[in-house]
Amino acid sequence: MSDITPATAPTNFYREIAELMITCLNLEVAADDIGLDDPLYGDGLGLDSIDVLEVALVVSKRYGLQLRADSADNQHIFSSLRNLADHIAAHRTL
Amino acid sequence: MQAIPLLSHTHPDQTVAWRQNQSISARQFLADVAQLATRLPAGKHVLNMCSDRYHFTVGLAAAIVSGKISLLPPAHTAEMISQLKRYAPDVFCLCEQAQPSIALPHILYPTTPAPLTDAYTVPHIACEQRVAVVFTSGSTGTPQPHPKTWGFVINSVRAEAERLGLMCNEKITLIGTVPPQHMYGLESTVLMALHSGNALSDQQPFYPADICQAIAAVPAPRVLISSPVHLRALLDSELQLPPLTLLVSATAPLSTELAAALEARCQAPLLEIYGSTETGLIATRRTALTAEWQLLPGISLIAKGEQMHASSEHINPSIAMQDIIEPTGNSGFLLHGRTADMVNIAGKRNSLANLDHQLMGIPGVIDGAFYMPDETETDRVTRLAAFVVAPGLDAAQLLAALRERIDAVFLPRPLIFMDKLPRNQTGKLPRAALQNLYLNRSAA
Numbered sequence: 001m002s003d004i005t006p007a008t009a010p011t012n013f014y015r016e017i018a019e020l021m022i023t024c025l026n027l028e029v030a031a032d033d034i035g036l037d038d039p040l041y042g043d044g045l046g047l048d049s050i051d052v053l054e055v056a057l058v059v060s061k062r063y064g065l066q067l068r069a070d071s072a073d074n075q076h077i078f079s080s081l082r083n084l085a086d087h088i089a090a091h092r093t094l
Numbered sequence: 095m096q097a098i099p100l101l102s103h104t105h106p107d108q109t110v111a112w113r114q115n116q117s118i119s120a121r122q123f124l125a126d127v128a129q130l131a132t133r134l135p136a137g138k139h140v141l142n143m144c145s146d147r148y149h150f151t152v153g154l155a156a157a158i159v160s161g162k163i164s165l166l167p168p169a170h171t172a173e174m175i176s177q178l179k180r181y182a183p184d185v186f187c188l189c190e191q192a193q194p195s196i197a198l199p200h201i202l203y204p205t206t207p208a209p210l211t212d213a214y215t216v217p218h219i220a221c222e223q224r225v226a227v228v229f230t231s232g233s234t235g236t237p238q239p240h241p242k243t244w245g246f247v248i249n250s251v252r253a254e255a256e257r258l259g260l261m262c263n264e265k266i267t268l269i270g271t272v273p274p275q276h277m278y279g280l281e282s283t284v285l286m287a288l289h290s291g292n293a294l295s296d297q298q299p300f301y302p303a304d305i306c307q308a309i310a311a312v313p314a315p316r317v318l319i320s321s322p323v324h325l326r327a328l329l330d331s332e333l334q335l336p337p338l339t340l341l342v343s344a345t346a347p348l349s350t351e352l353a354a355a356l357e358a359r360c361q362a363p364l365l366e367i368y369g370s371t372e373t374g375l376i377a378t379r380r381t382a383l384t385a386e387w388q389l390l391p392g393i394s395l396i397a398k399g400e401q402m403h404a405s406s407e408h409i410n411p412s413i414a415m416q417d418i419i420e421p422t423g424n425s426g427f428l429l430h431g432r433t434a435d436m437v438n439i440a441g442k443r444n445s446l447a448n449l450d451h452q453l454m455g456i457p458g459v460i461d462g463a464f465y466m467p468d469e470t471e472t473d474r475v476t477r478l479a480a481f482v483v484a485p486g487l488d489a490a491q492l493l494a495a496l497r498e499r500i501d502a503v504f505l506p507r508p509l510i511f512m513d514k515l516p517r518n519q520t521g522k523l524p525r526a527a528l529q530n531l532y533l534n535r536s537a538a
Contacts, residue, residue, distance in 0.1 A: 026507075028507070028508050043494060046493060046505055046507075048502040048503055048505075050323055050440050050475050050503065053301070053327050056302075056327075057327055057330050060331060061330075066301065066302070066303035066331075067301050068303050068307075069299070069300040069301055
């Protein structure tokens with residue numbers, strides 16, 4: 001599978017994904033408070049693997065895209081809002 | 095002195111594991127174990143961090159045949175690693191790639207399989223040999239060690255394999271979504287495969303699509319060993335699952351509805367297993383059909399004060415269970431939640447006393463308390479909240495300090511700063527007072 005760096009998603013799509021994470025995980029932050037390049041894991045938003053599974057499920061339903069851990073860039077995808085949204089924008093089928 | 099073979103496979107060509115679509119024979123496994131055993135350093139204690147389940151199994155077996163003890167902590171936080179070092183100063187880490195976050199001497203898993211020899215001798219291990227120490231979080235800030243002998247763990251997994259119907263002549267492959275580094279995964283995905291004549295899959299699939307692929311990658315019959323978190327994601331994903339013979343779930347109770355839906359989807363029975371780090375597996379139930387658990391043969395429950403203890407020839411002295419248990423006769427019982435101090439988040443257990451202890455240990459924290467909200471949705475993960483008095487700290491600083499000390503699943507959401515906590519005249523914090531704070535904050 002060739003994984004070309006996907007085109008950057010439109011700005012409102014970043015907000016859409018931020019809202020989706022907030023709703024899905026009951027996070028007590030505003031969408032604007034999630035920096036585009038802040039880490040989602042650990043010191044940033046503080047997500048863990050249970051959250052990632054939840055987000056992946058909602059993403060698969062809404063955008064028709066199954067996330068896979070064995071794709072080498074899985075760590076990269078969840079490293080920031082920007083990377084997650086770009087990945088979804090590039091691979092969505094819905 | 096009684097001894098039990100390292101594995102129950104009687105023929106050198108029998109499959110012990112499936113790795114990258116290839117069968118690994120008992121002969122290859124023993125060669126890999128012998129090769130790694132010669133490379134292990136002198137220390138007597140091993141922290142086995144291998145994520146490939148086959149590598150983990152070889153690492154565990156190599157430690158056992160070398161008389162070394164595998165340490166299995168509940169988390170790999172910086173604080174836990176330093177506690178491990180205090181417990182066993184000679185501990186070293188076995189891993190597949192350098193782990194810069196683990197401040198221990200490392201040895202890397204060999205990159206090439208061991209050459210095969212004609213000789214085939216299965217090592218026998220003395221029943222009383224200590225093979226592992228599994229740690230729980232404890233309630234005082236110091237992890238509690240639970241030493242496991244070879245005889246204890248093998249007796250436990252043989253009883254489990256009998257109960258799950260895996261002691262047949264069919265070659266079954268066990269696929270686990272749970273890590274081998276905790277008691278459930280260690281027993282049910284590693285040692286049970288070695289001692290039921292079956293095979294394990296090297297995979298530890300995470301996303302639903304990964305689970306489907308890991309199942310499809312090994313020949314039928316197949317058993318999926320998992321947890322409510324993964325099983326619910328699998329069901330919700332609506333992906334087409336390859337045929338399974340059996341589903342197994344543990345770590346937290348499943349609802350009857352989810353169990354029935356999974357059985358219908360997979361056309362296979364789902365058995366839940368119940369146990370603890372201290373006791374290993376003690377009971378099972380077919381959740382879609384009954385709420386009642388059935389104890390394994392030889393295990394009994396004894397009431398001691400407020401708590402029920404599990405007892406058997408191997409669980410001796412008896413061990414207190416951290417759940418509220420109602421015996422129903424005929425080796426059956428019902429579970430009614432955890433005892434007040436214990437929390438279980440996605441299968442990770444901790445005590446509120448320990449979490450409070452960790453929170454209060456952070457410089458700048460004057461007072462603080464964790465609070466476990468009532469679980470409103472079954473089969474979904476409920477998170478902890480915490481109330482804290484720490485005028486000099488902000489949320490990011492406090493969370494960073496907590497992350498050093500406790501597993502991420504226990505981090506509070508929300509973390510609420512206060513001027514003071516509603517302690518009563520005796521200095522206690524009644525749960526009702528915390529509940530009040532929590533609910534009022536949600537309404538605000």
